[in-house]
Amino acid sequence: MAGSLSKSEGQGNQASDQSVWGAQSPYLQDLFAQGQNALGVAQEQNNQLMPQVTSAYENALNPQGNPYLDQMAQSGLGQLQQNFGQTLSQIRDGAVNTGSLGGARQGVAEGIAARDMGTQATNFTSALYGNNYQQDQNRALTAVNMAPQVANQAFSPLSGYQQVLGSPTVLGQSRGTTSSKSKAGAYG
Numbered sequence: 001m002a003g004s005l006s007k008s009e010g011q012g013n014q015a016s017d018q019s020v021w022g023a024q025s026p027y028l029q030d031l032f033a034q035g036q037n038a039l040g041v042a043q044e045q046n047n048q049l050m051p052q053v054t055s056a057y058e059n060a061l062n063p064q065g066n067p068y069l070d071q072m073a074q075s076g077l078g079q080l081q082q083n084f085g086q087t088l089s090q091i092r093d094g095a096v097n098t099g100s101l102g103g104a105r106q107g108v109a110e111g112i113a114a115r116d117m118g119t120q121a122t123n124f125t126s127a128l129y130g131n132n133y134q135q136d137q138n139r140a141l142t143a144v145n146m147a148p149q150v151a152n153q154a155f156s157p158l159s160g161y162q163q164v165l166g167s168p169t170v171l172g173q174s175r176g177t178t179s180s181k182s183k184a185g186a187y188g
Contacts (some may be wrong), residue, residue, distance in 0.1 A: 023170040053147045068131050076124050 088110060095106040 049150060053143060053150065056143045066132055066136075068118070073125055073128055076128065077121055080117060080121050080124065084113065085115045087117075 023182075091106060091113060092101065092108045095101045095103065098108060
């Protein structure tokens with residue numbers, strides 16, 4: 001065998017010798033270099049992608065993330081106010097027709113109408129903002145769940161090198177491993 005890449009001793013004092021045939025060495029070095037380049041490209045893509053994922057997540061949690069939300073709320077509240085104005089007009093017309101304008105019945109009816117309008121406005125805005133918040137949470141969760149898939153896409157070119165080269169431990173055993181034989185020698 002022409003070129004030994006590593007030699008290590010494992011437990012039980014068994015030595016293992018992993019060698020590469022000399023003619024294979026330049027090709028394996030080239031494959032490892034290509035794999036290293038692909039890893040560098042993947043890491044660079046990942047480094048560029050992660051700020052975008054983080055930004056998307058933060059934007060999804062931003063209560064002002066929907067620029068139309070306040071406009072939708074104002075529009076809906078405007079419609080409720082218009083309906084309330086029509087209700088008050090009907091109450092006053094009824095009071096005029098019965099000759100009780102400014103009476104207690106009119107005041108009670110207007111108070112009930114105002115309470116109902118307030119309840120409707122609260123329910124409308126709560127539902128609108130609550131639904132928007134829930135949708136933001138769902139988008140954020142989707143973004144978080146997709147982040148590993150997107151990151152894995154950057155590293156997908158490396159799978160071809162892994163299939164060709166096999167596990168990194170096949171040719172890359174560490175020379176710094178200690179064995180039970182060397183430990184026993186240190187104490188004996």
